[in-house]
Amino acid sequence: MKALVCNAFGPIDDLRVQEVPVPTPADQGVRIQVHACGINFPDILLVQGKYQVRPPLPFFPGGEVAGTISALGPGVTGLRVGQRVMATIFWGGLAEEVLAPVAAVVPVPDSMDMLSAAVFQGGHTTAYHALRQRGALQRGETLLVLGAAGGVGMAAMQIGRAMGARVIGAVSSARKLEALRAEGFEDVIDYGRDDLREALNRLTGGQGADVIFDPVGGELFGKACRCARRNGRILIVGFASGQIGQYATNLALLKENAVIGVNYQQFFAKERAAVDRNFEELMALNASGAIRPRIDRVFALDEAVQALAAVADRSVIGKVVVRLRD
Ligand SMILES: NC(=O)c1ccc[n+]([C@@H]2O[C@H](COP(=O)([O-])OP(=O)(O)OC[C@H]3O[C@@H](n4cnc5c(N)ncnc54)[C@H](OP(=O)(O)O)[C@@H]3O)[C@@H](O)[C@H]2O)c1
Structure with a gap:
């Protein structure tokens, strides 16, 4: 072969x-x-x-x-x-x-073609675990997704919307921003052009986000951490920028924020029943058309x-x- x-x-x-x-x-x-x-x-x-x-x-x-x-x-x-x-x-x-x-x-499932099945698990299972178990995203909350046009980022956008959150996608270029709009996401930020915090404050009346989903890390993580509301949850998903972000712990105290790691491999190995339940829920969301790769x-x-x-x-x-x- x-x-x-x-x-x-x-x-x-x-x-x-x-x-x-x-x-x-x-x-x-x-x-x-x-x-x-x-x-x-x-x-x-x-x-x-x-x-x-x-x-x-x-x-x-x-x-x-x-x-x-x-x-x-x-x-x-x-x-x-x-x-x-x-x-x-x-x-x-x-x-x-x-x-x-x-x-x-x-x-x-019969309803899913092979190409979709081949790309479904990497992004959507991680994003679902992150938002469901780690971030405990609630209906009506505001979710900020960095790298929102990437594999796990776009999955997080779709899942956040399906969970009833207001989703705000942040990306590095006008091309990616337009792609998010074409997927039906109206609240978008181009952090290649605009300051992330200022743009988010404009969109949220200065309130910021309840949950921040970060697969990028580096400098952007540092900026995003300043965008969390009181009780905010900052999800560390990855370091696509190649750099690990730095966190000022006084922010956690001031705004009662939590910085939470997401590790799908660990979750998969240790919590099989929850893994299977998540998968069934994801499949139902896919069948309903709410999420699709x-x-x-x-x-x-x-x-x-x-x-x-x-x-x-x-x-x-x-x-x-x-x-x-x-
Ligand atoms: N924790 C877990 O369990 C878990 C599971 C799966 C994946 N991950 C991690 O999540 C991260 C994203 O994975 P993915 O498959 O979604 O990747 P991806 O499709 O390449 O998306 C990553 C996004 O990061 C942004 N980015 C910023 N700087 C970058 C750089 N120097 N090179 C590449 N991308 C850069 C890009 O968005 P902009 O251009 O808009 O900034 C890109 O769309 C990776 O670090 C991966 O290891 C973690």
Whole structure:
């Protein structure tokens, strides 16, 4: 089979499509014939060796896939060959076949196409956990989302709206701002042009936000922290800027704010019942049309480096996906 192979940690341009052996599933695992693989920011960090986990070399990047089961491990029950599934696997997805533990596999509903299924989990599951369990977002509250046109950012915008919050999306360019408007989000801030705090104050009559969703970090995080209301919750989701933000703890005291970490991997590993419940609720929201992944561009496996580069150069609106078969 073909796969995009990372032979040494380094730049994404060093990745090569190569012939590799077809893997055999473990006792409690399945093999999935990959139809499509969603691309996420952590894929790039993994290739560069900058993620919190380092896969053994060589490995294939690609953390979320949709496809059909092509083989079952001897101990697997409740799944069948030919079944349409999606899986979050952390790496391995940019390959024609991938192994996944049963615990990571979920059936794709009939109403969902394979491309959507391949990009659904990375953004929406994280954003839902962040807003539901970590931020406890309430109907009528104001949610500020940074990096709002990115993978997890746009998912947070959709989910926040579906949860009955007033959502305000903040992005770095007029192009992204227009894209958010086209998705039906009226309250938008271009922090490439306007000061974040001033623009938010204009939109909220000086009140600020109850919940701040931050997948960007760095300087922007510092600015955003000054935008929280009393009882505000600041959700640390990621550091796409490449920089960890700094927090002045006097702000927590002055405004009774909470700075809260979000780690979907930990949640997935430790709270399975809640993970499953979240997923069911997300699927219901998807079926109702309240949330849906926005696919910006579709690439072939031979173009997978371009897909990763599109995420790295900050040009993606929503998600990009690599299609491995029709
Ligand atoms: N905590 C968790 O459990 C969890 C789960 C999934 C992902 N994450 C993290 O969430 C972050 C976002 O992931 P994603 O898949 O949504 O990424 P993404 O689609 O690339 O979006 C990231 C956004 O960050 C902004 N950004 C600012 N500086 C950037 C830079 N130097 N390079 C790239 N983007 C930059 C961009 O928006 P603007 O141009 O509008 O600023 C971009 O749209 C990543 O750090 C990822 O590791 C965390």
